[in-house]
Amino acid sequence: MTTTALPPLTPLTKKDFQTDQEVRWCPGCGDYAILSAVQSVFPELGVARENFVVVSGIGCSSRFPYYMNTFGFHTIHGRAPAVATGIKVVRPELEVWMVTGDGDALSIGGNHTMHLLRRNVGIKVMLFNNRIYGLTKGQYSPTSEFQKITKSTPYGSPDRPINPISLAIGAEATFVARSVDVFQSHLKDTLRAAAAHRGTAFVEILQNCNIFNDGAWFGLTEKEARSEKVLQLEHGKPLVFGKNRDKGIRRKADGDIEVVQLGNGISESDLVIHDAHHPRPSYGFLIAHMEERPGFPTPIGVLRAWDALPRFEDVINDQIQSVIEKKGPGDLNKLLRAGDTWEVK
Amino acid sequence: MSTLTETPLSKAKRELLEQAVIRFAGDSGDGMQVTGSQFTNTVALYGNDIATFPDYPAEIRAPAGTVPGVSGFQLHFSSSEIHTPGDSVDVLIAMNPAALKVNIADLKANGILIVNSNSFEESDLRKAHLTSNPMEDHSLDKFRVFPVELQRLTRAALQHLGLDAKAMDRCKNFFALGMCYWLYNRSMEPTVRWIDEKFKKKPLLVEANKLALKAGYSYCEATEAFQISYEIPPAQLSPGLYRNLSGNQALAMGFVAAAQKAGLKLFLGSYPITPASDILHELSQYKNFGVLTFQAEDEIAAITSAIGASYAGSLALTTTSGPGMALKTEALGLAVATELPLVICDIQRGGPSTGLPTKTEQADLLQALFGRNSEAPIPVLAAATPGDCFWIAVEACRIALKYMVPVIVLSDGYLANGSEPWRIPNLDEIPAFPVKFATDPVGFQPYKRNPDTLARPWAVPGTRGLEHRIGGLEKQDVTGNINYEPLNHENMVRIRAAKVEAIVQDIPNVLPNGDPEGDLLIVSWGSTYGAITQAVNGQREKGRKIGHLHLRHLNPLPANVGDVLKRYKKVLVPELNMGQLLWVLRAKYLVNAVGLNKIQGRPFKQAELDQKIEEMLGL
Numbered sequence: 001m002t003t004t005a006l007p008p009l010t011p012l013t014k015k016d017f018q019t020d021q022e023v024r025w026c027p028g029c030g031d032y033a034i035l036s037a038v039q040s041v042f043p044e045l046g047v048a049r050e051n052f053v054v055v056s057g058i059g060c061s062s063r064f065p066y067y068m069n070t071f072g073f074h075t076i077h078g079r080a081p082a083v084a085t086g087i088k089v090v091r092p093e094l095e096v097w098m099v100t101g102d103g104d105a106l107s108i109g110g111n112h113t114m115h116l117l118r119r120n121v122g123i124k125v126m127l128f129n130n131r132i133y134g135l136t137k138g139q140y141s142p143t144s145e146f147q148k149i150t151k152s153t154p155y156g157s158p159d160r161p162i163n164p165i166s167l168a169i170g171a172e173a174t175f176v177a178r179s180v181d182v183f184q185s186h187l188k189d190t191l192r193a194a195a196a197h198r199g200t201a202f203v204e205i206l207q208n209c210n211i212f213n214d215g216a217w218f219g220l221t222e223k224e225a226r227s228e229k230v231l232q233l234e235h236g237k238p239l240v241f242g243k244n245r246d247k248g249i250r251r252k253a254d255g256d257i258e259v260v261q262l263g264n265g266i267s268e269s270d271l272v273i274h275d276a277h278h279p280r281p282s283y284g285f286l287i288a289h290m291e292e293r294p295g296f297p298t299p300i301g302v303l304r305a306w307d308a309l310p311r312f313e314d315v316i317n318d319q320i321q322s323v324i325e326k327k328g329p330g331d332l333n334k335l336l337r338a339g340d341t342w343e344v345k
Numbered sequence: 346m347s348t349l350t351e352t353p354l355s356k357a358k359r360e361l362l363e364q365a366v367i368r369f370a371g372d373s374g375d376g377m378q379v380t381g382s383q384f385t386n387t388v389a390l391y392g393n394d395i396a397t398f399p400d401y402p403a404e405i406r407a408p409a410g411t412v413p414g415v416s417g418f419q420l421h422f423s424s425s426e427i428h429t430p431g432d433s434v435d436v437l438i439a440m441n442p443a444a445l446k447v448n449i450a451d452l453k454a455n456g457i458l459i460v461n462s463n464s465f466e467e468s469d470l471r472k473a474h475l476t477s478n479p480m481e482d483h484s485l486d487k488f489r490v491f492p493v494e495l496q497r498l499t500r501a502a503l504q505h506l507g508l509d510a511k512a513m514d515r516c517k518n519f520f521a522l523g524m525c526y527w528l529y530n531r532s533m534e535p536t537v538r539w540i541d542e543k544f545k546k547k548p549l550l551v552e553a554n555k556l557a558l559k560a561g562y563s564y565c566e567a568t569e570a571f572q573i574s575y576e577i578p579p580a581q582l583s584p585g586l587y588r589n590l591s592g593n594q595a596l597a598m599g600f601v602a603a604a605q606k607a608g609l610k611l612f613l614g615s616y617p618i619t620p621a622s623d624i625l626h627e628l629s630q631y632k633n634f635g636v637l638t639f640q641a642e643d644e645i646a647a648i649t650s651a652i653g654a655s656y657a658g659s660l661a662l663t664t665t666s667g668p669g670m671a672l673k674t675e676a677l678g679l680a681v682a683t684e685l686p687l688v689i690c691d692i693q694r695g696g697p698s699t700g701l702p703t704k705t706e707q708a709d710l711l712q713a714l715f716g717r718n719s720e721a722p723i724p725v726l727a728a729a730t731p732g733d734c735f736w737i738a739v740e741a742c743r744i745a746l747k748y749m750v751p752v753i754v755l756s757d758g759y760l761a762n763g764s765e766p767w768r769i770p771n772l773d774e775i776p777a778f779p780v781k782f783a784t785d786p787v788g789f790q791p792y793k794r795n796p797d798t799l800a801r802p803w804a805v806p807g808t809r810g811l812e813h814r815i816g817g818l819e820k821q822d823v824t825g826n827i828n829y830e831p832l833n834h835e836n837m838v839r840i841r842a843a844k845v846e847a848i849v850q851d852i853p854n855v856l857p858n859g860d861p862e863g864d865l866l867i868v869s870w871g872s873t874y875g876a877i878t879q880a881v882n883g884q885r886e887k888g889r890k891i892g893h894l895h896l897r898h899l900n901p902l903p904a905n906v907g908d909v910l911k912r913y914k915k916v917l918v919p920e921l922n923m924g925q926l927l928w929v930l931r932a933k934y935l936v937n938a939v940g941l942n943k944i945q946g947r948p949f950k951q952a953e954l955d956q957k958i959e960e961m962l963g964l
Contacts, residue, residue, distance in 0.1 A: 006809070019814075021826065050809045055653075058817075065814050066827065071806035073656055074816025075649065076679050082614075082646035086653025086661070087806070090612055090637060094657070094806050115642040316637065323632035330634030332605050335598060336769050340535060341588045342390050344581075344768075 006051075012043035019069045025060060030181035030207035034128060035067055037184055038097075041191045042070075047095045054097050055084040057104035060135050060209070061128035064099040078109025081116035084123050085312070092122065092313040102129045102143040106162055110142075117171035119312040120199040126191075127164055127204050128181075132213035150212075165288040168202040169281045169304060175201040176284060176304040181208060182221050186232070186300065193302050199311050220298055229291075233301035238271035239287070241297045248272075249290070257286060259295050276305045358573045359530065364423035365577060366431035367525065369518075370448045371440030371461075372409050373402055373416040376518040381418025383522055383536045389589040389766050390535050392579025393422040396875060398430035398948070399762045403619070403702040410464070410472035415447045424578040428730075428875030430763070432950040436528070438521050440464065440495070443473035454487045457571075459524065461517065462492035491570055495520055502560035503553050512550075516557035523561025530576050533558055582766060590767035592731040592760035593620070596664075596690060597627030599738025601634050604660045606739070606777045607746055611636045612654035612661045614647040616669060619702045620758040621692040624664045644672035648689065652676060655685045656815075658782060658805035660742060664690040667709050668699065674717055680751035681721040681841060683815045684792075684801050688741045693757040693871075695946040704946025705759035707871045708922035713753045714900055714929070720838045722845040724748075725900040727755040729874035732767035734760060737897065743778045744848055749800040755899070757921075759872045759948050786810025791825035799844035845901060852898045854905040863890025865961055866913035868938065870896045870926050873919055873949055880954035889962060896926070902933070910936045915961050917941060919949060 017039040025031045042052065052070035056062035058077035065072030075083045080098050088096045105113045105127050116123065132150065133139040139152040143164065147156035168176045175197040179190040187205065194201035206217045220229050231241040231249070239249035240262075248271040250260045260266050275283060284304040291298035324330075367384065369377045378399055389395050398419040407414030421431040436457040439445035441464040452458060465480050479485055480492060499517040500510065519536075526533050537555060544550040565571060590598075604611035613636065615625040629638040637659070641647040648663045655661035665673065670691045680687045693709045695701025713725045724744055728737040737754055745752040783789060783802035791813040792801050804811040813825060821828035822837060857866065859881050869877045874895050881893040894909055896902065910916055910930070916938035918927040924940035931938055941957045943949060 009809075021814075048809070050812055051807055053657075053806045065816070068814075070812050072812075072814035072816075073653075073683075074814065074818065075652075076675055076817055079645060079649040079676065082641065082649035083653035083656070085646075086612065086614060086639070086650035086655075087657040088653075089639060089650075090610060090654045090659045091657045091805075091807065111642055112646055115646070316639075320632045320635060320637065324635070327633040330601070330631060332602055332634075333772055335601065335631070335634070337586065337588070339588060340386060340390050341586050341769065342392060343586050344392065344579075344584050 006048050007046060008048045012049060014039045014043060016049055017042050017069050019067055021066050023067050024063065026211050028210040029060070030130065030209070031061060031064070031128065033181045033184065034126070034187070034205055034207065035064065037187045037191060038068070038126075041188050041195065044192070045095070045195050051093065052095045052097065053087055054099060055080050055087065056099040057101075057109055058135070059101040059104045059133075061099050061101040061207075062104060078104055078107070079112060080104070081109060081112035081123075081125075085116060085119070085121050088121050088123055089313045089316055092311075092317060096122070097124045097126065099126050099128070101127065102131060102141045102164070103133050106142040106164060106167065113167070114171045117168055117173040117200055117202060120174055120309050122198055122200065122311040122313055124194045124197075124201045125203065127202070128207040129164055129204050130207045130209040130213055131161075131216045132209050134209045134212050138212040163289045163292070164204045165303060166285065168204075169284045169288050172281050173202045173304070174199040174306050174309050175302070177202070177302040178204045178206070178300045180206045180217060180221060180300060183300070190301065193305065197305060198307050199309055229297050231297035231299045233274050233276070233299050233303060235274055235276040235302065235305075238268045238273055240268060240271065249287070257290065276302050279306050279308065360573055360575055362575050362577050363425060364421065364427065365436065365529070365575065366419065366421045366434045367436040367438070368417055368419040368434045368448060368451070369438045369521070370415060370417040370444035371438075371518070372444070373404065373414050374406055374409065375416070375440045376515070377416045377418050377440070380518045380522050381420060383539060384525060385420050385764060386539070386589055387526070387531050387535045388420070388422040388529070388577075389587070391531060393424065393577055394427050394580035394582060395423075395589070395764070395766060396421045396427055396430045397764050398759070401703055408472070410441050410443055410469055412443045412447055412473060415444050417444070417448060422577060424580050426580060426582070428879040429948070429951065432952055436525070438525070440518070440521070441473070442469050442475050442479065445479060446473050446475060449479075449485070452488055456488050457491065457528075458485060458488045459491045459493060459521065461495035461521075463494050463496035493524070493564070493570070498560065498564060499557050502556050506549060506553055506556075508549065508553060513553070516553050519554050519557040520561035520564070523558040523563075524565050527562045527565035528571055528574055530574055533562060583768065585768040587766045587768055589764050590732055590735070591623075591762060591764040592728065592734040592756050593623035593692070593762070594627055595731055595734035595767065596738045596754070596756065597624050597631070599735040600628065600660075600662055600688070600742065601631055601636060602735070602775050603739045603742035604634070604636070606775055606779075607660055607742060608779045609658070609660040612651060612659040613638045613664065614641050614650035614654065614661070615639070615664045616641050616644045616647045618644075618666045618669050620694055620761040621664045621666050621669070621690065623761065624690065624692075644669040645676060648673040648676040648687075649679075651687055652680055652683070652685060655680075655687050656683070656805070658803070660746070661686070662688045662690070664692070666692050666694050667696045667712070670709060670712060670716070677723065677751060678717050678719070678721050679817050681717070681723060682817050682819075684749045684841075685751070686745035686749055686803070687751040688738075688745050688754060689751060690754045690756065692761045693755060701946040703758065705757045705872065705948060706921050706944065706946060707755070707757055707873070708925065708944070709755065710870070710899065710922065710925040711928070713755055720842065722842050723900065724750060724752045724845055724848055725755065726752065726897060727871045727899055728760055729871065729895055729897060731760050731763050731765045733897070735767070739775060743776060744851070746778060746780055747800065747851070748798050748844055748848060749803060750845060755871060757872050782808065783811060784808055790823045791815060792820060793823050794840075797847075799840060799847055849901040849904050852901070852903055855894055855896065855903045855909070857892035857894040857909055859885050859892045860890045861892060862912035863892055864914050865890070865958065866892045866894060866910065866916045867958070868894045868896065868910075868916060868918045868926065868930065869920070870899055873921065876949040876951065876954060877919060880951055880958060883951070883955065884958055889958075891958065899926070907934045910934055910938075915939070917957065917961055919954060919957070921948070
């Protein structure tokens with residue numbers, strides 16, 4: 001088996017990553033845009049096609065591997081992180097991308113998601129968040145709004161939603177980002193940044209389900225809203241938003257943040273400067289769920305990218321190597337004869 | 346450091362015995378498992394045949410001195426071939442009243458009872474819920490009782506070392522062990538070596554444990570407490586090099602051997618669970634064999650990570666017990682559907698639910714055979730003895746890799762922790778089954794099958810030109826594309842079943858031990874092998890026409906089982922469950938077999954088997 005990955009034979013194109021399988025998402029689904037972005041970015045990564053493995057769980061998003069002309073594994077509900085971990089630890093040279101959804105990653109697979117992130121396995125995770133169960137036809141998901149009316153909550157959802165970004169940063173993920181299905185160039189940039197990260201890269205992609213939860217993100221994606229409600233994060237730049245870039249995020253004396261109007265003595269130099277590279281996740285957590293407060297924008301882009309933590313697969317394989325160096329390669333004959341033995345004649 | 350010299354026996358009489366059963370019993374903190382293991386190792390090295398039965402509570406440290414906290418280790422050692430740890434014991438070492446209370450019923454009349462007389466105070470008796478002191482109330486009159494002040498004597502032997510009382514008391518099990526070595530004329534040397542190794546970073550403990558051991562030995566010598574000592578000559582086992590081996594150790598080594606014979610890296614995904622955890626502990630030591638162990642976040646991640654590792658080209662394994670098997674069920678279906686090689690070990694314990702975590706049972710057979718949604722056949726193998734676990738591990742890997750299927754291995758708590766002398770094979774005695782991954786893109790199809798085995802190709806990521814997609818959805822044969830057509834589904838269900846059935850061509854017919862035809866056939870599987878072998882041998886010595894058919898392959902069953910069943914007037918199926926193999930045999934062969942069923946978390950006793958056999962023979 002190869003242990004070092006070969007480069008692509010010839011430059012790859014988007015077409016090389018398309019399969020002959022009929023795509024079976026509903027017409028108008030946000031997943032099409034994400035598929036297109038991924039197929040555009042993969043050829044740029046300098047990885048041979050056979051070294052890509054796309055792993056998914058269950059749900060609409062998890063049909064993704066069937067439409068990618070790479071190695072692909074459509075696993076079972078919630079367990080993609082564990083399958084992907086198994087692949088990555090035994091074959092660290094492979095480029096493993098995982099596709100999951102809000103129900104798959106945060107409900108049935110919540111435990112595995114947390115452990116994938118805290119171990120820092122070198123896997124890229126794309127979580128398509130449409131705030132609804134689509135494949136089972138319209139029940140509320142762990143990211144659905146409180147009191148949301150769905151098929152299983154005709155009188156409103158009693159659950160408080162979870163914020164995927166908060167969860168990822170809470171689990172001390174080393175790369176956490178958010179993008180939106182319809183923001184194609186932003187999405188591609190975000191995927192490129194994820195690809196460049198060695199540890200676990202977690203990308204939440206806000207995605208529209210036009211059948212069961214149409215308009216879930218229209219508050220961000222409609223033309224008028226884009227600049228008023230979206231804060232585009234850039235490392236080293238102040239947190240500014242608004243059509244006229246006239247609003248920003250400022251630290252309060254108690255360490256919390258507030259929205260301020262620029263002008264009248266308040267300038268960009270008073271604002272929080274985005275630091276995605278800080279070793280501690282505290283700042284990332286502070287801004288992770290700001291959109292849940294009145295008047296705050298939704299941050300998109302890379303919230304956190306700190307790549308100094310060794311990857312799980314490297315730690316585990318380095319340990320094996322160091323034991324081999326210390327003890328020499330295992331000798332089966334010696335193993336069987338280890339300890340006290342006696343001869344019967 | 347003191348040196349150990351064993352003074353030759355003086356006046357005590359020495360008696361030659363064929364076999365003996367000894368049981369060490371005390372608090373779970375008294376070190377009874379270590380003591381028993383040391384005695385076992387010593388007599389095994391000497392050349393006796395052995396069978397052991399460690400029996401310990403699920404609680405790590407139940408309140409000291411209470412009945413739930415009692416831990417025991419029973420050893421049967423012999424100069425002839427033996428198969429069970431023995432029904433009743435010749436020598437019982439009881440470290441406290443609770444241990445005495447729990448175990449005394451198993452001591453033979455006139456058996457030797459060694460008790461720690463320092464632990465029979467009023468408060469000790471109360472902890473064991475005893476209303477009178479058995480040392481004084483004549484309830485022990487039919488035994489040879491040897492009250493020994495284990496605590497005081499151990500402290501006396503160690504007082505100059507400057508250890509605290511607690512540390513000194515922790516050595517009293519080795520004082521008792523020293524006494525037993527004297528009683529059975531065994532060398533202290535193997536245990537001394539073990540102490541040197543175990544405590545090499547703590548010289549004071551090396552000294553203390555050696556002194557305690559020696560003090561126990563000398564105590565017998567000086568006081569002539571026993572008047573008699575015993576000699577059990579070495580057994581005539583088949584020639585070869587032997588070691589003492591437990592079932593879990595054997596499984597771990599078997600998988601390492603199988604990985605080498607397949608030319609693959611071994612991956613274990615596991616979550617700790619009694620009594621399977623020792624396989625994880627063992628394999629995590631074998632990193633220089635390239636073994637990758639992954640302690641997953643739960644049972645589901647343990648098996649699904651193994652499925653990922655298998656997909657990526659490793660020999661993948663997951664180990665668990667019954668409750669963990671239940672959690673792995675959905676993923677087993679994924680392995681069936683994706684037709685990936687995988688070995689799943691279920692080290693059975695008493696159930697249902699959490700049940701009896703440290704006690705043995707064989708009630709997961711039907712779960713292994715059928716416990717999945719829809720039609721999801723999986724080959725099932727079961728080990729017969731601790732040493733057989735090695736060979737079953739190798740066989741499971743061979744089948745998994747050759748047929749591209751998940752394979753379930755059944756062991757149980759009794760095999761896992763029990764040990765026996767194991768003849769170490771030469772490497773060429775272990776079958777080789779080198780694996781070939783698919784590499785040729787020309788004509789490659791992910792579900793194009795080998796016509797003999799029906800196995801699909803193993804096309805691992807990283808192989809140029811073999812990019813393909815697999816998953817849990819129903820797929821078209823050959824292409825592997827998603828397919829929901831009615832006839833395709835039926836075809837795929839039948840192919841997956843036929844593939845498992847095809848393994849029958851690859852497993853040997855089974856021959857019954859004992860009479861090839863006759864009045865009674867006993868059919869068994871798993872860890873009851875030893876007890877039933879012993880019973881059948883005994884019955885046949887009395888002239889009874891009995892055969893014993895022991896099954897290691899439970900799915901598919903060997904081709905000739907139906908024929909063998911017909912050669913006997915009656916069929917008995919003893920199992921440590923409510924009759925699971927019985928149910929299978931009756932359903933498959935329409936045979937009027939009868940069960941003997943015990944569900945007590947303990948193995949069969951000889952007497953229980955004898956009684957049922959004689960009842961069936963009309964005696």
